[in-house]
Amino acid sequence: MIVMDQGMSSGLVVEGVSLGYGRTPIIRDLTLPALRPGTLTALIGPNGAGKSTLLRGLAGLGDLTGSVRLDGEDLLRLPRSERARRLGFMPQSLPPPISLSVLESVVGSLRAVPARDTGARAGTARGSAEASPPTAGDPLRRAYATLAEIGIADLANRELSALSGGQRQLAGLAQAVARRPGVLMLDEPTSALDLRHQTVVMREVARLTREHGMVTIVVMHDIALAARHADQVAVLRGGALQAFGTPREAITARLLAEVYDIEARVETCSRGSLQIIVDHAL
Numbered sequence: 001m002i003v004m005d006q007g008m009s010s011g012l013v014v015e016g017v018s019l020g021y022g023r024t025p026i027i028r029d030l031t032l033p034a035l036r037p038g039t040l041t042a043l044i045g046p047n048g049a050g051k052s053t054l055l056r057g058l059a060g061l062g063d064l065t066g067s068v069r070l071d072g073e074d075l076l077r078l079p080r081s082e083r084a085r086r087l088g089f090m091p092q093s094l095p096p097p098i099s100l101s102v103l104e105s106v107v108g109s110l111r112a113v114p115a116r117d118t119g120a121r122a123g124t125a126r127g128s129a130e131a132s133p134p135t136a137g138d139p140l141r142r143a144y145a146t147l148a149e150i151g152i153a154d155l156a157n158r159e160l161s162a163l164s165g166g167q168r169q170l171a172g173l174a175q176a177v178a179r180r181p182g183v184l185m186l187d188e189p190t191s192a193l194d195l196r197h198q199t200v201v202m203r204e205v206a207r208l209t210r211e212h213g214m215v216t217i218v219v220m221h222d223i224a225l226a227a228r229h230a231d232q233v234a235v236l237r238g239g240a241l242q243a244f245g246t247p248r249e250a251i252t253a254r255l256l257a258e259v260y261d262i263e264a265r266v267e268t269c270s271r272g273s274l275q276i277i278v279d280h281a282l
């Protein structure tokens with residue numbers, strides 16, 4: 001059990017981390033403000049900024065140095081299996097098109113690393129459900145509920161190998177989300193999705209993050225979508241943190257010019273959400 005003292009803070013604390021490939025450094029001495037449980041952080045920045053490298057490093061893939069603590073516990077010193085229990089990672093690549101049904105793949109991921117007991121009520125199935133709901137077994141129930149939450153209960157019995165790219169991305173998301181890990185890391189989870197699924201996925205990820213007290217980090221390129229669903233935004237360029245704050249604090253026309261080399265306007269629409277209007281590339 002972890003006992004909090006004044007030197008420990010709850011949530012994810014990333015301090016002085018560095019990481020690269022071979023001798024090429026990509027992330028250099030990066031420190032993030034503490035990421036609190038129940039909050040969603042959008043990690044944005046231009047192509048090649050190091051977003052995936054950072055996420056993969058935090059997930060234990062790569063030789064990351066520095067300090068990464070979750071609720072005061074040093075994640076880098078934990079055995080791999082223990083670290084895996086605390087972290088959920090969905091990479092940028094789609095899950096392989098293997099001969100497993102979507103439901104079986106989510107159950108498999110739950111059996112490999114059991115779900116964290118967050119004390120919150122297990123997700124209730126919503127949305128259309130063409131497949132019959134399962135009647136027994138906690139992993140099965142949890143897996144099915146997760147598919148319903150992200151709106152793909154109708155895909156439960158379809159084989160991964162017979163899905164479209166976007167459908168496979170949703171199945172991969174279900175595998176990562178079902179476990180309710182302490183830290184949930186998603187690398188561009190909406191890149192293959194249509195407009196409705198982008199919105200549903202971000203809404204549900206934000207809801208599950210709050211409900212289960214997860215620290216969620218989502219790499220994304222759609223800044224307006226990030227602004228709508230994220231509690232805070234971390235902006236990366238050249239492996240370094242350029243800005244961090246609430247979407248309104250962090251996303252400014254000046255930042256977009258500096259980080260993306262574009263002239264853009266950041267405006268508030270009639271319903272109050274941030275919109276980015278790109279005028280031209282600089």
Ligand SMILES: Nc1ncnc2c1ncn2[C@@H]1O[C@H](COP(=O)(O)OP(=O)(O)OP(=O)(O)O)[C@@H](O)[C@H]1O
Pocket residue numbers: 021026045046047048049050051052053054
């Ligand atoms: N396996 C690898 N070996 C060597 N260099 C790599 C490898 N993967 C990525 N890089 C380099 O590391 C840098 C950061 O790449 P990374 O994929 O982390 O960027 P990103 O911000 O996620 O970009 P994108 O938005 O294009 O996905 C880039 O210069 C890239 O070429």
